[in-house]
Amino acid sequence: MKLAKERIRIYAYVFSLAVLCLISTARFACESPQARPLGENSFDQYLHRFDELKKVLPARGAVGYIDDRAENPLGPGYYYAVQYAAAPLVVKHSVDPDLVIGNFTSSAAASAHPTNLVTVRDFGQGVVLFRQRHP
């Protein structure tokens, strides 16, 4: 009788542990995938914005980067996405290099670029390639 009671007690500990863990697993399974880091666009669709740009970029070296997302907490994510798309080119978060990739929320926003840059080509959807304005 005592042994049966002990057995039940130990089984209760074991099942409590198992069930409480199983609840956490179930919650993980039931949750929908987390929000994507780049807003409403899927990452692949976002990367495709740069397909045409990549064709005119040099094969190696470093280019600059500018965007209009300084206030956006997801801003760095957009920069990394461009770096990922442009690899093996190094994308420097600066407007100093000779070539600068513009990654804006829209083509209209691209017009507010610094005066030391001239537009080489506007690829649409806010993707612009700039070059330094040489005196």
Place this chain on the structure above:
Amino acid sequence: MRALAAALLCLLTGWALVCLGWPKHTSLREQLLLKFSLSLGCGLGIFSLIFFLNLILAGSGTVLLATDVAVAGLLSGILFFRFRGSTTGPKPIYTRKQPARLTRILFFTLLIAFLSSMYGLVQRLLGNPHGEGWDAFAIWNLHARFLFLGRDYWKEGFTNLIPWSHPDYPLLLPASIAHFWTYLGRDSVAVPAVIALAFTISTLAILVSALLQFRGKDSACLAGIVLLGTPFFLQQGVSQYADVALSYFFLATIVLIWFHQATGSPELLALAGSMAGFAAWTKNEGQLFACALLVSLAAIGCGFQGFRGCVREVSLFVAGMSPSLVALAYFKIRIAPPSDLFQAGSTMLLKAADWHRYWLILRWYGKDFFLFGDWFLIPGTVLLVAFGWLIGRQRNRQQGSATWVSALTLALTAAGYFAIFVITPYDLRWHLRYSLNRLFLQLWPSALFVFFMLVRTPDEAISARQMAPSTSQ
């Protein structure tokens, strides 16, 4: 088809290395699940080293394929001659008869947890094939792209010009991914996703299969249920960060240390060294873990086996680590810029003298101890402490040395993380907030293994309660 061939070659290489590390008198068919789970990490580790060597020597894709086949062939050949005729192996270390009903229920609970987890993992991988969070494409997969697409200029990608890309992080994951991409001829997003999933499942498989040998089915199933009941582990598993891969290598090393203690086989210690080397080649925290393990082996080894035995053990362990350490040293010295965590000595000393930093880190350690797993209702750490207290500690002291080595290694690694936070150049709160939970996660599967090695199995607990009145009379 190419991907399948590459995966098979990778697994064959890993399998051969793992089996070579197993005791000589055992059969190749023994402990299949454990060996297969260890093969994944070994195979990827070797694949990454071969790819890195090929990059340095500017070899072509054909040379890479030839090297892969040669290494796999060589290891398999040695394996064939070494194990020719071996048909019997040791019985499982844990031989107590366990209540069939409880085992059945726990097995089905584990199965349900596994299937639920797989559903969630696959759903997330399909929803975010590039990983969850920025680190996947800002660090690990970006490095893989530099290795794969950079051709002769791949080193240019490892520069401080790209902020937060951590160019000093080692290359096990990026080089493995790039190796598979070379076979495929394109940078398929499926490769890092599948590798991430494989590491997650293999970590579970190592935990369960190792405990099955040492502590029987009930403890093995329970440990698996607890690991799958850690949502943060699953979430990080498909995030394509390196933390779960690192936790895999930590666990593999610790498990092999226990097997070494149980069998006395020196090959297992060398294999444990290989796993620790791969951990160091995966992420900087792995280097800390490898150092902690070396210190623990030396300190505990001296106590248990004397100086000579200790030197022999440490030498075997270092021999296993050496291929990864050589690659790591070359990468750190010749290619990677200095780590962003270390500043001028005077600045670090000033931070080390600031006791407010220690108090803040301690508070975060305390807080994340309860929260890091993203558990529902009750933290898994609290559940385990309560479970351990209720069910009691097993009294078998045969595994003493391995217990102390594992516990000291995990404690030293956690203390090392603490020290890094003390001197971090970044805002301390920010740094703790975005990394401490992942650091705890790296140690979690190993901590679970050690925990279930130390507490009684359910049948031991029942027997102990049954004995208690008679011994008190």
